[in-house]
Amino acid sequence: MNVHLKFICNNEYVETDINPSVTVLDFLRLQKHLTGTKEGCREGDCGACTILVGEMTGNFIRYKSVNSCLLPVSEIHGRHIVSIEGLNVKGMSPFQETLVNEGGTQCGFCTPGFVVSFASFLLSTDSFDTETALSFLGGNLCRCTGHNRIISAVEKTLSGFNGGAATSFSERVGLLKNKNFLPAYFADIPERLKSIQREHKIFEGAENAVFVSGGTDLFVQQGDSLTEKNTVFLSGVLKGEKIWIEGDELFLSAAATVSDLENSEIINRIFPTFKDLSKLFGSLQIRNRATLGGNINNASPIGDMSVFLLSLNAKVFLSNGKTIRSLYLKDYFKDYKTLDRNEDEFTQKFSIPLPRGGYKLSFEKVSKRTYLDIASVNTSLYIEYDSVITKAGLSAGGVSPVPLFLKESSGFLIGKEISSSTLVGLVEAALGEIKPISDVRGSAEYKTLLLGRLLRAHFLKLFPEVIKAEDALC
Numbered sequence: 001m002n003v004h005l006k007f008i009c010n011n012e013y014v015e016t017d018i019n020p021s022v023t024v025l026d027f028l029r030l031q032k033h034l035t036g037t038k039e040g041c042r043e044g045d046c047g048a049c050t051i052l053v054g055e056m057t058g059n060f061i062r063y064k065s066v067n068s069c070l071l072p073v074s075e076i077h078g079r080h081i082v083s084i085e086g087l088n089v090k091g092m093s094p095f096q097e098t099l100v101n102e103g104g105t106q107c108g109f110c111t112p113g114f115v116v117s118f119a120s121f122l123l124s125t126d127s128f129d130t131e132t133a134l135s136f137l138g139g140n141l142c143r144c145t146g147h148n149r150i151i152s153a154v155e156k157t158l159s160g161f162n163g164g165a166a167t168s169f170s171e172r173v174g175l176l177k178n179k180n181f182l183p184a185y186f187a188d189i190p191e192r193l194k195s196i197q198r199e200h201k202i203f204e205g206a207e208n209a210v211f212v213s214g215g216t217d218l219f220v221q222q223g224d225s226l227t228e229k230n231t232v233f234l235s236g237v238l239k240g241e242k243i244w245i246e247g248d249e250l251f252l253s254a255a256a257t258v259s260d261l262e263n264s265e266i267i268n269r270i271f272p273t274f275k276d277l278s279k280l281f282g283s284l285q286i287r288n289r290a291t292l293g294g295n296i297n298n299a300s301p302i303g304d305m306s307v308f309l310l311s312l313n314a315k316v317f318l319s320n321g322k323t324i325r326s327l328y329l330k331d332y333f334k335d336y337k338t339l340d341r342n343e344d345e346f347t348q349k350f351s352i353p354l355p356r357g358g359y360k361l362s363f364e365k366v367s368k369r370t371y372l373d374i375a376s377v378n379t380s381l382y383i384e385y386d387s388v389i390t391k392a393g394l395s396a397g398g399v400s401p402v403p404l405f406l407k408e409s410s411g412f413l414i415g416k417e418i419s420s421s422t423l424v425g426l427v428e429a430a431l432g433e434i435k436p437i438s439d440v441r442g443s444a445e446y447k448t449l450l451l452g453r454l455l456r457a458h459f460l461k462l463f464p465e466v467i468k469a470e471d472a473l474c
């Protein structure tokens, strides 16, 4: 069934009747004939299809880079999408010119994606340094030039560049326009976007519904076949606050993305080490779309967010549009890819007890590539302690058919002092509790060894004053 969508594509106001599950990549290339956006892997890996999606936040538009190959058109209603053509300026922008001069482009297939990601950096940051720029470009791969030439183009473009603090959208856009990074039409987008409202939808049940959140998993697994299904886009249903505190609990909407958490003042205050986790989760384009709800409900045994939330003793809230029920996340995962969820239920939110007293959180992950890869084994450890440990949550992924809350091991820690003998006991308890299998991400023996090493890494990182490297190698 088609839906009626209104949005701005580059400098053009668009109204269209379209199947909501068509990807923005296909819309741009096949319907608008904007072929600058490239189709590489169609799996969120290469970044050749990167576009910007701009959304009104107060009087400001926040632009995020996303992979258009995994983005359904329903998500761009009321938004500004920018493809490489929408960044055209007189001649070439300084970054494009430097890419050419530095030999940072050969076949040019990846170049539009790099240029769009660089524009997202210029529009989003107050830190105009190479390191920050490269964190925006991390999800873009070049297969023929080699990344050194591109890094050199970034360095040269930024040398002596000052973008100012982004206090006002018009100021930032004005500056980027004057420096020939952005076309002038960007300045009018807030006014034009205000007239297109995004509506809140109420879910009243749907037969055989396929719930779509960020789509970063669904569109890889099911892609084109989603246009034939009864898709329910949860971004329209789960509106409102993403991260909030009520009483002594922290609430996270199922629609909160990894980037939402990464940029949240509340999360950074309560769990400053969340950044360690998010750095290891996909690319920026993926983190900008990947939601907590999607990570838990794809039921992957190695979901990073599942492992994070399990260690914090999270509860999951399920709604069918009429009633809401809640259960502990550790009870939600029943068996491989099997959840305690009825067909008509979707995850609405999660709650976490607020930490009390002294507490620490550590997340560790080993994957074939350090960055942009899913885990072979991941684990999270949450501890509250005084002179002894008073509360503990240990979880691990990749060592059983489900993301696992290690109940016995967590219990073992209660009442123990932070010491190398506690660590030895914990490793023994944890390795007795897991049931890894051999698969493409490693043999069962390798995963067992990894978990032992990662538990030692937790303790070394959290308690360096007590645990020494030689203790951790025990």
Ligand SMILES: Cc1cc2nc3c(=O)[nH]c(=O)nc-3n(C[C@H](O)[C@H](O)[C@H](O)COP(=O)(O)OP(=O)(O)OC[C@H]3O[C@@H](n4cnc5c(N)ncnc54)[C@H](O)[C@@H]3O)c2cc1C
Pocket (backbone or CB within 6 Å): 043, 044, 045, 210, 211, 212, 213, 214, 215, 216, 217, 218, 219, 220, 234, 254, 255, 280, 281, 282, 283, 286, 289, 290, 291, 292, 293, 294, 295, 296, 297, 298, 302, 303, 304, 305, 345, 346, 347, 348, 372, 373, 374, 375
């Ligand atoms: C290139 C790439 C890198 C990745 N890297 C990582 C990584 O490092 N770590 C990691 O853990 N994952 C990774 N992923 C997997 C994926 O991005 C995450 O699992 C993500 O959190 C899924 O969220 P989503 O919102 O995109 O889910 P979607 O694709 O929208 O949905 C996934 C599943 O959950 C269901 N669902 C979604 N939301 C709800 C809800 N609220 N209630 C009920 N069901 C729901 C959907 O029906 C679907 O079955 C990666 C994926 C890609 C393509």
Ligand code: FES
Pocket (backbone or CB within 6 Å): 038, 039, 040, 041, 042, 043, 044, 045, 046, 047, 048, 049, 050, 067, 068, 069, 070
């Ligand atoms: S085509 Fe490779 S990330 Fe989209």
Ligand code: FES
Pocket (backbone or CB within 6 Å): 104, 105, 106, 107, 108, 109, 110, 111, 141, 142, 143, 144, 145
């Ligand atoms: S220039 Fe060919 S892939 Fe980058």
